[in-house]
Amino acid sequence: MSAILEKVNIEALREDFPILKEKVHGKDLVFLDSAASAQKPRAVIEAMTHVMTSQYANVHRGLHYMSERTSEAYEAVRDKVAGFINAAARDEIVFTRNATESINLVAYTWGRTALKPGDVVAVTEMEHHANLVPWQMLRDAHGTELRIIKITDSGEVDWHSLEDVFADGRVKLLAVTQMSNVLGTYTPVERLAKFAHAHGAKILIDGCQAIVHRKIDVRAVDADFFVFSGHKLYGPSGIGVLYAKADILDAMPPFMGGGDMIAHVSYQKSTWAKPPHRFEAGTPAIIETIGLGAAIDYVNAIGMEAIAAHEAALTGHALAVLPNIEGLRILGSAQDRGGVISFVMKDAHPHDIATLLDRQGIAVRAGHHCAEPLMGRLGVTSTARASFALYTTREEIGALAKGLERVRKMFA
Amino acid sequence: MSAILEKVNIEALREDFPILKEKVHGKDLVFLDSAASAQKPRAVIEAMTHVMTSQYANVHRGLHYMSERTSEAYEAVRDKVAGFINAAARDEIVFTRNATESINLVAYTWGRTALKPGDVVAVTEMEHHANLVPWQMLRDAHGTELRIIKITDSGEVDWHSLEDVFADGRVKLLAVTQMSNVLGTYTPVERLAKFAHAHGAKILIDGCQAIVHRKIDVRAVDADFFVFSGHKLYGPSGIGVLYAKADILDAMPPFMGGGDMIAHVSYQKSTWAKPPHRFEAGTPAIIETIGLGAAIDYVNAIGMEAIAAHEAALTGHALAVLPNIEGLRILGSAQDRGGVISFVMKDAHPHDIATLLDRQGIAVRAGHHCAEPLMGRLGVTSTARASFALYTTREEIGALAKGLERVRKMFA
Amino acid sequence: MSDLYQQIVLDRTRHPRHAGRPAHFDARGEGANKLCGDKVSIYLTREGMDLHHDAEGCAILTASADLMADAAAGKTPAQMRELAAAFTQAVTSGTPNPALGALNALTPVADFPSRIGCATLPWRALEEALQDV
Amino acid sequence: MSDLYQQIVLDRTRHPRHAGRPAHFDARGEGANKLCGDKVSIYLTREGMDLHHDAEGCAILTASADLMADAAAGKTPAQMRELAAAFTQAVTSGTPNPALGALNALTPVADFPSRIGCATLPWRALEEALQDV
Ligand SMILES: Cc1ncc(COP(=O)(O)O)c(C=O)c1O
Ligand SMILES: Cc1ncc(COP(=O)(O)O)c(C=O)c1O
Secondary structure (H helix, E strand, O other): OOHHHHHHHHHHHHOOOHHHHOEEOOEEOEEOEOOOOOOOOHHHHHHHHHHHHHOOOOOOOOOOHHHHHHHHHHHHHHHHHHHHHOOOOHHHEEEEOOHHHHHHHHHHOHHHHOOOOOOEEEEEOOOOHHHOHHHHHHHHHHOOEEEEEOEOOOOOEOHHHHHHHHOOOOEEEEEEEOEOOOOOEEOOHHHHHHHHHHOOOEEEEEOOOHHHHOOOOHHHHOOOEEEEEHHHHOOOOOOEEEEEOHHHHHHOOOOOOOOOOEEEEOOOOEEEOOOOHHHOOOOOOHHHHHHHHHHHHHHHHHOHHHHHHHHHHHHHHHHHHHHHOOOEEEOOOOOOEOOEEEEEEOOEOHHHHHHHHHOOOEEOEEEOOOOHHHHHHHOOOOEEEEEOOOOOOHHHHHHHHHHHHHHHHHHO | OOHHHHHHHHHHHHOOOHHHHOEEOOEEOEEOEOOOOOOOOHHHHHHHHHHHHHOOOOOOOOOOHHHHHHHHHHHHHHHHHHHHHOOOOHHHEEEEOOHHHHHHHHHHOHHHHOOOOOOEEEEEOOOOHHHOHHHHHHHHHHOOEEEEEOEOOOOOEOHHHHHHHHOOOOEEEEEEEOEOOOOOEEOOHHHHHHHHHHOOOEEEEEOOOHHHHOOOOHHHHOOOEEEEEHHHHOOOOOOEEEEEOHHHHHHOOOOOOOOOOEEEEOOOOEEEOOOOHHHOOOOOOHHHHHHHHHHHHHHHHHOHHHHHHHHHHHHHHHHHHHHHOOOEEEEOOOOOEOOEEEEEEOOEOHHHHHHHHHOOOEEOEEEOOOOHHHHHHHOOOOEEEEEOOOOOOHHHHHHHHHHHHHHHHHHO | OOOOOOHHHHHHHHOOOOEOOOOOOOEEEEEEEOOOOEEEEEEEOOOOOOEEEEEEOOHHHHHHHHHHHHHHOOOOHHHHHHHHHHHHHHHHHOOOOHHHHHHHHHHHHHHOHHHHHHHHHHHHHHHHHHOOO | OOOOOOHHHHHHHHOOOOEOOOOOOOEEEEEEEOOOOEEEEEEEOOOOOOEEEEEEOOHHHHHHHHHHHHHHOOOOHHHHHHHHHHHHHHHHHOOOOHHHHHHHHHHHHHHOHHHHHHHHHHHHHHHHHHOOO
16 A cells, blocks of 8 residues: 555545544644544444434334334344454354443353352453453452463563463463553464463453454454453444353353343243343443444445554554654553553653643543553553554644644743 | 414424334334333434534543543533432432443342342332342342232232231332333332331332333432433433432442542552442443433423323323224223333234234334233233323324224234 | 235134144144243144144234144154245245245245244244154 | 643742652641542641642642642641632632732633642642641
8 A cells, every 4th residue: 555545545534534623722633542432433423323313213122113123233233243353153242331341241240150269360460440340349259369460561461470370270261451552562362362271261352452453353363252342443332342152151140130131030030041132131222233333334344454554554653753752751662562652751741741732632641541550560650642543644643743842842 | 281282392393303204114103112212302313423523532531622521511411310300419320321230230239238138129010120130130149038019900009018028127128110111000109218218128219111201309209229211211222320319329339340430449459439430330321421411401391291291191092092992901000100001902912913003104012021020910921012202192192093993803 | 904914824813723732742842932922832743643732822823833733734753844944934035935835824924024933933842842753 | 832831830840849748747638639640748737837748740730739838838727728719719710819829820720621630639638638737
């Protein structure tokens, strides 16, 4: 792909995102906070509007036209998601609110039945709170142990630490991010899955960040659980996904009780529906699920490979440009890394950086990024973070660098 | 309000709901399935579109313009909901996916800490599965007891049975619907709350149906917990509400772990944020919450009293007209009842009724309406159900009656 | 109003010919639809000469069970399975199949996705019964 | 670029005049911001003649703590509480208050809702310290 062709494509794609035309404090919006939540293409907005203006009713329980059409559209997204991550079967896809709920669902159901007190859940030092706190809560409620796998100074999984943590054979679950939302590190999930399986453990992969930037193949990786959120993948808020292998889901008790998740209810006893419905109690996020389907169609039409190539180029550019700013330090230097870049600046606090960039129309995040323990490991209390999406341009990285220069000068 | 004025208003309001112009099988859509999920006014659709096209970012964690604007809009809905149900404070409003999650949240957190094994949860015979199955699951996991309060043949709470169930003083929670989604019965929630409190029990009110049709005042009722879903109140799917009194919420442990619900995280120990954030783990349903805010503004602008008056007139009309159909029997005859009417017909199965009405453009629901045990009490396996909304007209009830006559003739 | 409710369907619903649990049977299969609580039992003799059903359900289910009893009478288990497969195929696709005879009256159910299960429920019960033969 | 970062704010951030934990103090208050991990400690003497702070945080927080130490020096607990209330009011509303003097440099923070907490954090720590006096 020549640079010119790429430029043309990105400009065309940006047209799909109405919000990118907005001004912020009178400046063009430069949105570099997509890792927190991505902007929505018109196709997603229109799919949601379409449901609400012309084919809406509650799903599953209706025998009338609107309900049947809506149920079909809703269930079709299950196939889409299954295809998108290459699941073996549609019934391995459970819809949740977000990745956080997906992980909690696993902790509450699989965690409290498949795990025994004394069994170990292992996570890495660079997990998002969503992949840490549920395992702490399981530990405190159920008597499992929680172990932390160290990362290297470059921000990669420390293989020695991994082996130490697994040495006594008590680890039954490795819960690990596929891409750090702070360091941008991709973890070697295929190798990690092999390692976990060889040691008698299952693997849960937090795919929140990775799925936005790379083609996911849960079967090639041999993931036992895989979770992500729709809102980071250009889809709506309020919809997330839990993938789990069919035999695992089959053995899991339900999470929440209510409509749609039962086979039969009497006062004495209720019996549960088969997966995935067993885990989808009550009226689901119908409109949002259909919106997620449109988001998947959208990125599929562009192609995950093209998106990955574009973002790799951007990331390379940013990693070359930003260190030229005096006093700026990028955190993490993994070999395999994506377009999420955390940094600190001498004498300028991340909060001040974010506020001052915002005044120039540039949106970056500052804080602990829901990874407070990782901050401790990195020796900071917070960082500023710029993150890229398919609509991010080289010019925007230039604007960021220029903005940071101005910040530097103020605090110099 | 004169009949003519009313007519004019409804026709004008119908213009707000684009879907009502749709044809089904070549016929005008007559949507009588709003109790399952209501249609959405343009104001809701536009509010959601507006977020996505011009002011979207993740909430709470951002220091930049888009995040601040989105956070403000999101949190403003908390005030709106608090006002709508007359809560004492905004922090008593927890956002969930739906009423089902709200009830499960209470069962998992309050249920497993405030209740001891042997304590009793009491529900009525006319609860939706959402207000039955979570208490069964709590019983089976935690050793509480579940008792069922009978209803009378008219479909009202049987006060003798209520007293029997409470007689030994072990009931600690009365979980009761404010309006049956099958029989249309309104329960006397103020009296029930007084009764429960006098017996040392708390009351959880399932307001899913009631909130759509009546002004709710949780303080006047003295509700301890009150739950509802946005999608039945003309709002989007994917958003629900749990109201609980501040002191109760304060004492509740978190439900799910993850981002936004913590005060501080270390590997050893995490501390929880104050309510309501303690119960809102991960990225919330941002767009949907804002949509719910628009729905509340919408019904407020019409006025719950006006909506209630319109629906009362419709319901009276339907209750007068439908029994004229030979062989048709309406289930339930509570004194205080709203626009949800379940019926059966001699020789015609509810499924066949629904399908045949659908062919005439008329959407009704058929089945057990997620109230399987109630079906047993009523001596049926399923019913057909017509339910009304603010956009339902007298003409539509006429169409229903005509349609049912045709069905009757086919099976006669 | 709809060609799903043809005369033969209405007729078999009002006056099923093979309804009721027989005094003697060799195998029994059950079907239940969680959506609506409908149920059907199918009763078989080992010789396959006579089928009965006990249907608590809608017109589609009852007619399907009753017409099935006509069509399957005297057939071997293998032939019944074949018939079941052909029927399922026809009501899912909406394409009549000459081999199905009167059962083709139910093929319009293909236009009513949530009702297909009503038509096939007796056949799933039949397949269950056949496991016992 | 923004009148939030006025010279005096930048100056007090780079060169705070009252930074560091003093050898002797009678009361101490703590503030922590969960969003970013920022922290501040305020140290008071019973006579209220001298305030110190130990700020780990952004420019707004540090400047606010340092300017507070100037303004609160020599005041009685009641006067300090009054000052805290006036300051909170000013940075929330964006309206300068003559009684606040140099602290008014922080009132533009009202335009940055998520940063108001940075400006008020030292004042909440001060209130905590005052409980011990
Ligand atoms: C009375 C009642 N309670 C609870 C529910 C469950 O609501 P949801 O499916 O939105 O969680 C419903 C609606 O289906 C209802 O009508
Ligand atoms: C790596 C990672 N895991 C989990 C999450 C949690 O996602 P959500 O808030 O959508 O549940 C996020 C995003 O915030 C993330 O970046």
